[in-house]
Amino acid sequence: MLGISKSTVSRALSEHTDVNAETRQRVIEVARKLNYAPNTIALNLKQQRTNIIGVIIPETVNRFFAKAIGGIQRIANLAGYNVMICQSDESSTTEKNNLQSLIAAHVDGVIISVSSETDHTDHFDALLQRNIPVVFFDRISESLQTSQVVTDNYEIAFEGTEHLIAQGRNKIAIVAGPLNLYVSKHRFQGYADALKKHNLPLRDEYIIHSNFHNSDIEAYTKQLINLPERPDAVFAINDYAAIEMMYHFKKHGIRIPEDIAMLGFNNENICKFVEPPLSSIELSSYDLGTTAAELLLRQIKGSRELEKKLVKSKLVIRESTAGKKS
Amino acid sequence: MLGISKSTVSRALSEHTDVNAETRQRVIEVARKLNYAPNTIALNLKQQRTNIIGVIIPETVNRFFAKAIGGIQRIANLAGYNVMICQSDESSTTEKNNLQSLIAAHVDGVIISVSSETDHTDHFDALLQRNIPVVFFDRISESLQTSQVVTDNYEIAFEGTEHLIAQGRNKIAIVAGPLNLYVSKHRFQGYADALKKHNLPLRDEYIIHSNFHNSDIEAYTKQLINLPERPDAVFAINDYAAIEMMYHFKKHGIRIPEDIAMLGFNNENICKFVEPPLSSIELSSYDLGTTAAELLLRQIKGSRELEKKLVKSKLVIRESTAGKKS
DNA sequence: ACCGATCCCGGGAACGGTCTCTATAAAATA
């Protein structure tokens, strides 16, 4: 339209100096009139990057991860990045497929929280081979040398267990997750070590390995109820398991917290409104998301140092872990 | 490596017929040895599409939308598409920004559920102008001529209200959402019409317009408690509001369901485990997601007809709406 | 022996930008 070359137009629209002020003005004007916007795909091809960061999480319906996504998106959008989210559905094979998709989409970096099924990490090598920046959060892969963001699982589980002990409980059961998961393992270790410190035995019959779908909570609850020595406290690795257990306990005439104290994990909103209100552990997964995104962006910008960040969690005490009254 | 042109390589690797079977074999072999994968970005530029579908929803932490995302991703991935998710955070301006991002990213289509703040729809015109396929779901925009997927909000709210009436309730309060939202409006209308059908008055003091964050439920509950004529049932537009209300009612010595029956919306897992178990309305948001994705894919494939789909919901009766005992 | 059809394959444009290199005129300097 202006009879000038595309090179000049390109210069005029970018911050380049090599262009006459008047021609630049004319170009800008025409561009606005035509509602011109540069083609992102062409740019991607030229610059060899997409301004997309990929995220692989187990499930969006898990509120913990939903909040983390919020944190990631906040930081990413602020920096001009889009976010592509994949769900592994707790399956190792779809996790692998997700990875392939993201690599094929040429994302500039990936944030991952591994599925509960994943016990090997070979498929993540594809990222390292291609030099794609990657950050693991929460459910990390310990065998891989990458940046990572975790919560103080061990310490907070230790603290939670000690809290139960301080309330006069000495038969403390735990609903743990699958032990191949980093978080489950460390939480369990915190629980075990707290018992040890207070000279309490670690009893097999008090240890329940549930999956994350809480599909068998009712059966597990009955197991506990029928034990010759019934526990006087349960530390559940997530709130929904705790709440469902509480429901079944109450159905059997077992009082909370008088007979059994309950402690959850995640501090969902609902904790405040169940009967009795559920003590729980507040994990700020939103912050987990933001720091993971920050680490990743730093790597994308060129930093090659591996960083490990810790996000502190907090014990929130409510009535479900009140002192023992006999 | 094989001394042949890139054209031939391209033909060999695609389903083209114009290539010797033997050379094709050699090409495929070398390709595998080199771990070759076509550059998606270059392909995007050439084909003028990205195989990405964009999604704009209010919040991922809202379980309803988290499930819908699951449905969308399932269908999309099956068809070879990636999904780019944006959250509007219930804000009309970030919704607009999300739209800009998705357009800039050249997504092949968009699935939208509008924010509760959105009362005008001009910013969606950008999609129609560019001929980008779009499907609205659940929270649709009535003024825009597009494909859409909704639930039978009116009918199910009518049915729920009649259920309460059948249980002997005649002072039924409602916790409604913002009325500029399609879903809230229709649910409210169903409630109102059911009352009318049974010759019950529609009382202003029984109508609560909460936002979706349930930030003021405690205050609203007290309002209801202090009314000269206290309601004997509450129909809450989401389960969390219902559960929190139940908690406050019980704190005031009000029995559920004897004094006040409670009916929720969404049928969250937690409904089964609160005291008493909460009757609710099951919206299969996963199906909402899958059908929305199917409609969109059909449009991307070239279909120009606007389709409107309905996904049926279901009343799930539990103890919180048991019959009135005086 | 000639010709048309068929089979393969290579050349090169195109997608929409950026960027390097070069060209030209004007201005500044020797």
Added chain:
DNA sequence: TATTTTATAGAGACCGTTCCCGGGATCGGT
């Protein structure tokens, strides 16, 4: 006045594909 610098703009390569078009070789038929 001759020469160098400066300001501005254009030409064209490049990113990695697809695909259209044309051309050479082989083959079969007359």
